[in-house]
Amino acid sequence: MASHDNLHSRIVGWLKIILPLSALVLLSSVFLVARFKEHRGTLPYSKIALKELASVQTVADPVFTSVTDEGQHVVVTAKEATPRDGDYNVVDAVGVHGILQETDGETINIWSDAGTVFSAESRTILQGNVRIETSSGYNLFTDQLISAVDRTDIESPGPVRGEGPLGTIEAGRMEVSSQQTAEGTEEKVTVVFKDGVKVIYTPQTQ
Amino acid sequence: QGTEVGFGNPEHDSSAPVEVVADQLDVQRSEGKAKFTGNVVVTQGLMKLFGDVVDVEYAENAAGDTEIQWVHAIGNVTLLNGVEAAEGDDAVYTVESGVVVMTGDVLVTQGENTMAGEKLTVQLETGVGQMEGRVRVLFNPESEPEKTE
Numbered sequence: 001m002a003s004h005d006n007l008h009s010r011i012v013g014w015l016k017i018i019l020p021l022s023a024l025v026l027l028s029s030v031f032l033v034a035r036f037k038e039h040r041g042t043l044p045y046s047k048i049a050l051k052e053l054a055s056v057q058t059v060a061d062p063v064f065t066s067v068t069d070e071g072q073h074v075v076v077t078a079k080e081a082t083p084r085d086g087d088y089n090v091v092d093a094v095g096v097h098g099i100l101q102e103t104d105g106e107t108i109n110i111w112s113d114a115g116t117v118f119s120a121e122s123r124t125i126l127q128g129n130v131r132i133e134t135s136s137g138y139n140l141f142t143d144q145l146i147s148a149v150d151r152t153d154i155e156s157p158g159p160v161r162g163e164g165p166l167g168t169i170e171a172g173r174m175e176v177s178s179q180q181t182a183e184g185t186e187e188k189v190t191v192v193f194k195d196g197v198k199v200i201y202t203p204q205t206q
Numbered sequence: 207q208g209t210e211v212g213f214g215n216p217e218h219d220s221s222a223p224v225e226v227v228a229d230q231l232d233v234q235r236s237e238g239k240a241k242f243t244g245n246v247v248v249t250q251g252l253m254k255l256f257g258d259v260v261d262v263e264y265a266e267n268a269a270g271d272t273e274i275q276w277v278h279a280i281g282n283v284t285l286l287n288g289v290e291a292a293e294g295d296d297a298v299y300t301v302e303s304g305v306v307v308m309t310g311d312v313l314v315t316q317g318e319n320t321m322a323g324e325k326l327t328v329q330l331e332t333g334v335g336q337m338e339g340r341v342r343v344l345f346n347p348e349s350e351p352e353k354t355e
Contacts, residue, residue, distance in 0.1 A: 137272070164233075165272045166240060166264060167223075171231065193231040197242070201224045203301060204271045 058082045062093070064117065068151045070178065073101035076117070076124065076149070084116075091117045096126055100152060102178070102189060107135045108154070110145065122150040130156070132176075137165040138191070140174065152178040152189060160193070167201040169193065209343075211314055211321055213290050213328045213335035220304035220331060222251045224274065226260065238264050248277055248299070253330055255299060255306070256284040276300045283308065285328070290316050292326055292335070304330040312337065320344045 062081040066074045079095030096115035100108040113128030127144045132154070140162035147154040154176040161170040172195025179188055229244025240262040248255040257279030267273045277299040285292045285306055295310025305327065312326040314337065324339025 165238075166262065166274070167272075169231075188234065191233045193233075194229075197228055197231040199226045199231065199240075199242075201226070201272075201274055203221045203224070204267070204269065204273065 062091075064149075066122075066149055068149075070151060071103045072152055072178075073099075074149055075099045075101075076115075078115070081117075089118065089120045091119070093117065096124075098124070098126070098147065102152065104189070105135075106189060108152075108176070109133045110147065110154075112145065117149070119149075123148055132162075137163070139163045140169070142174070152176060164199070166199050169197065169199050171195065171197040209321070209323070209337045209341045211290075211326075211335040211337050212316070213287055213292070213314070213330075213333050218253055218287070218304060218330035218333070219251055220301060224248060224250045224277075224301065226262070228260065238266075240264065246279065248279070250301075252286075252288045254284075254286040255279050255297060256282070256286075257297070258282055274301045283310075287328070287330065287333070290314060292328070294326065306330060318345075 059081045060079070062078055064074075064076040068074065076093075076096065076098045078093035078097070081091050081093040084090040084092055093115045094113070096110075096112045098108075098110040100110075102108070110126060110130065110132050112126035112130040115124050115126040117124045124147050125144065126147065130142050130145045132138065132140045132142070132145070140160050142156040142160040143158050145154060145156050154174075156174045159170070159172055160174040161168075163169065171193035173193070175192045175194065177190055177192075179190065226242055226246065226248050228242035228246040230242070232241045232243070233239070234241075242260040242262065243258070246257050246260040248257075248260060255277065258281030259279070261278040261280070263275045263278070264272050265275055279297045279299070281295065283294050283297045285294075285297060285308060292308055292312060292314045294308040294312040297306055297308040299306045308326045308328070309324065312323050314321045314323075314326060314335065321337055321341065321343050323337040323341040326335055326337050328335040
């Protein structure tokens with residue numbers, strides 16, 4: 001019987017030595033493995049992109065507001081605006097939306113794919129799917145529009161087409177301008193369609 | 207003392223689309239006035255109205271749709287209505303009632319005959335015209351006289 005007990009205690013004796021040793025080995029290998037992992041993987045930004053980002057001050061969702069001397073409120077927003085080679089006089093913008101609030105309550109909304117604001121001449125040139133919508137019922141499309149920012153003076157150098165209060169309208173050119181009335185009391189907005197115009201009015205059958 | 211004159215097709219439909227073609231259009235936004243200038247041609251069905259300047263007055267009706275109240279042609283005005291032509295200095299066309307009133311040395315030509323007077327009122331839908339003011343009928347001597355009703 002004794003030998004049997006002897007065997008048992010000898011196994012336990014050995015285990016008391018082996019088990020702590022293997023625990024030690026396991027523990028140290030964790031640190032070994034960890035150290036290898038550190039040096040791989042590249043930085044997310046390449047050097048060139050970094051330099052370019054630093055030099056170009058692209059402004060996201062810029063807002064340009066001004067009040068003209070005749071009291072019209074002008075708000076121009078865009079998805080992105082980038083000053084051209086550093087000077088803030090010329091700013092190129094993408095996804096432009098201009099809102100003109102006339103003093104007589106009329107609102108003119110203008111959208112375009114792209115535009116450039118020349119603040120020195122307080123003028124913007126909008127191009128690409130230009131759409132003009134006025135609260136008086138005009139909804140016009142053209143390719144390019146030149147609009148002053150300090151007064152109501154909008155001009156489309158090319159053909160314009162769309163809807164007006166009278167019906168569908170097509171014209172070679174269009175100008176929207178406002179003049180003080182003779183007495184100078186309130187300002188009258190005139191829309192002129194030039195270089196040939198065609199209007200189709202469809203009477204509403206009662 | 208108007209003299210009746212037949213004036214073109216009686217099936218004129220005054221609810222047909224009206225097309226206006228011109229060199230230029232000025233719109234005074236607040237007053238609902240549109241001024242067409244330069245070779246203006248107003249076409250509705252078979253009716254054609256020519257003028258140097260055409261003023262169109264429009265307003266919003268109860269339903270909120272824009273309705274042309276009247277079309278006022280000024281200068282070298284010619285009204286064609288299918289066959290006949292009427293010329294004058296000034297013409298006002300009230301779209302809803304389909305009535306054109308032309309004034310100023312009015313001359314109506316029907317084939318070889320012409321009728322002159324000071325004022326011509328045409329009901330486009332019935333094709334009947336009333337000429338008033340020093341009405342004179344000028345027969346063309348070569349053709350045999352035609353009876354004017």
